[in-house]
Amino acid sequence: MKxxxxxxxxxxxxxxxxDHPTAETVYTNVKKEFPNxxxxxxxxxxxxxxxxxxxxxxxxxxxPDRFDWNADPHYHVFCRECGSVMxxxxxxxxHINILAGNEFEGRIDGHITYFLGTCKACLQKxxxxxxxxxxxxAACMEHQLLTEKxxxxx
Amino acid sequence: MKxxxxxxxxxxxxxxxxDHPTAETVYTNVKKEFPNxxxxxxxxxxxxxxxxxxxxxxxxxxxPDRFDWNADPHYHVFCRECGSVMxxxxxxxxHINILAGNEFEGRIDGHITYFLGTCKACLQKxxxxxxxxxxxxAACMEHQLLTEKxxxxx
DNA sequence: TAGAAATCAATAATAATTATCATTATTTAC
DNA sequence: GTAAATAATGATAATTATTATTGATTTCTA
Numbered sequence: 499m500k501x502x503x504x505x506x507x508x509x510x511x512x513x514x515x516x517d518h519p520t521a522e523t524v525y526t527n528v529k530k531e532f533p534n535x536x537x538x539x540x541x542x543x544x545x546x547x548x549x550x551x552x553x554x555x556x557x558x559x560x561x562p563d564r565f566d567w568n569a570d571p572h573y574h575v576f577c578r579e580c581g582s583v584m585x586x587x588x589x590x591x592x593h594i595n596i597l598a599g600n601e602f603e604g605r606i607d608g609h610i611t612y613f614l615g616t617c618k619a620c621l622q623k624x625x626x627x628x629x630x631x632x633x634x635x636a637a638c639m640e641h642q643l644l645t646e647k648x649x650x651x652x
Numbered sequence: 653m654k655x656x657x658x659x660x661x662x663x664x665x666x667x668x669x670x671d672h673p674t675a676e677t678v679y680t681n682v683k684k685e686f687p688n689x690x691x692x693x694x695x696x697x698x699x700x701x702x703x704x705x706x707x708x709x710x711x712x713x714x715x716p717d718r719f720d721w722n723a724d725p726h727y728h729v730f731c732r733e734c735g736s737v738m739x740x741x742x743x744x745x746x747h748i749n750i751l752a753g754n755e756f757e758g759r760i761d762g763h764i765t766y767f768l769g770t771c772k773a774c775l776q777k778x779x780x781x782x783x784x785x786x787x788x789x790a791a792c793m794e795h796q797l798l799t800e801k802x803x804x805x806x
Numbered sequence: 807t808a809g810a811a812a813t814c815a816a817t818a819a820t821a822a823t824t825a826t827c828a829t830t831a832t833t834t835a836c
Numbered sequence: 837g838t839a840a841a842t843a844a845t846g847a848t849a850a851t852t853a854t855t856a857t858t859g860a861t862t863t864c865t866a
Contacts (some may be wrong), residue, residue: 502831504691536846541823543844559764561820562816575756587755591748598767601741602729606769610713613752615760639861656813656862675853695854697813700808716853807866814861823852830845836838 505543509533509552518556518564518574518583556583558612575613579620586613621625658668659697661685674708674722674735704727710737712766729767732798733774740767 501509512519519527525540544565547553556564558576560627566574573586576635591611599606616624655663661682667674673681679694698719701707710718712730718737720728727740745765753760770778 504845534846536848538824538847539845547825559711559712559713559717563713573752575752575758575760577758584756586752588748588752591751594742594745594765595746595767596742597745598727598729598742600765602738602767602769604731604769604771604773604775605728606767607731608768609765610768611748611763611765613756613760614762614764615756616758617759621758657830658814690817692816692855693814699855810863810865812861812863814859816859819856821852822854822855823850824844825850826848828845828847831843833840833842835840 504528504532504535504539505546508543511565512553512565513565518566518628520562520564522562522594524565553592556612558583573611573613575615575617577613577617577620579616579623582617584613584617658682658686658689658693659700661698662694663701666707666719666721667690669721670739672720673714674718676716678719710766712737727765727767729771731771731774732768733770733777736771738771768784 508524511524511527521537521544521599524544525535525537528535528540544553544555548555548565548614551569554566554569556566556574558564561581562577566585569584569650573588575586576582577584592609594611596605596608598609655740662678664680665678673697673699675691676696679689682689682694698707698709702709702719705723708720708723710720710728712718714730715735720739722739727742727784729738730736730739731738746763747767749760749763752763
């Protein structure tokens with residue numbers, strides 16, 4: 499399939515990234531190359547790319563959806579502190595589908611799993627705040643700037 | 653904690669149910685007893701009950717959130733055909749937290765998992781439509797009426 | 807029973823996303 | 837290479853789900 503210049507740019511922006519940008523972030527960045535692009539176009543193309551399996555959409559139920567250039571099934575960790583979403587290289591755990599299938603009358607053909615926790619940088623921040631003497635490591639703040647922040651974390 | 657009559661009614665409506673109603677459904681039903689209740693009150697109380705751990709909120713990322721009177725951790729199956737959400741009596745699979753922890757630099761303290769599949773009734777419907785001779789079993793339609801339907805299934 | 811505290815209903819506001827539609831860009835047929 | 841057909845865009849409106857605000861009402865407490 500041949501892509502429009504805008505769609506290609508969106509795909510390009512995503513490709514190879516470690517973080518998992520929101521539609522909004524994709525929008526503000528693609529805008530640098532296409533100042534007139536509209537948020538609707540970004541959403542439209544992200545949905546399209548998701549549909550054809552070039553990227554994947556991650557919904558945590560907390561904050562907006564995120565997009566991952568790696569469409570291969572893999573897992574994610576959601577940091578409760580800073581809201582960042584990180585990849586997890588976890589061996590496949592599809593055996594849980596079998597376990598689930600044994601208890602279910604219909605057909606199970608997949609699962610959505612994401613892990614909840616605290617990222618390295620936020621653990622560090624936690625430790626530092628317990629020890630006021632210690633200098634703040636800039637690590638976490640830096641991390642927060644680098645990674646996507648999620649609103650509405652309760 | 654003593655509950656207001658509205659809050660008690662919301663709790664009461666949820667308790668013991670097999671399905672997993674949305675805020676909207678709770679609203680339309682509680683309205684029978686409190687015709688003047690507002691959707692905001694329903695949302696407020698559902699959040700409150702969730703916070704104190706009397707019920708739990710289920711977000712699949714597809715359609716609105718759902719509420720489960722059983723606050724104990726357990727798993728759910730989401731039927732891709734009819735959008736219903738069913739309980740799953742699955743032995744605990746917390747070992748996946750350990751597996752995840754081994755691959756993650758921060759701290760893992762939980763996971764959210766739900767299974768995707770097709771429920772019994774929708775499997776039946778599928779089978780019937782392949783065989784036009786067969787009479788439609790009313791099972792699935794009935795099921796759709798009984799269970800919550802989710803909008804925006806793509 | 808009066809005054810404080812909690813909760814309410816109504817409504818406005820917000821966030822995230824999808825739909826509409828007239829216009830522009832790209833492809834295809836000749 | 838140009839015209840018609842198709843596809844995609846940008847702008848904007850609409851929708852969906854949810855949270856916040858606020859003034860009125862109910863309920864608890866002394």
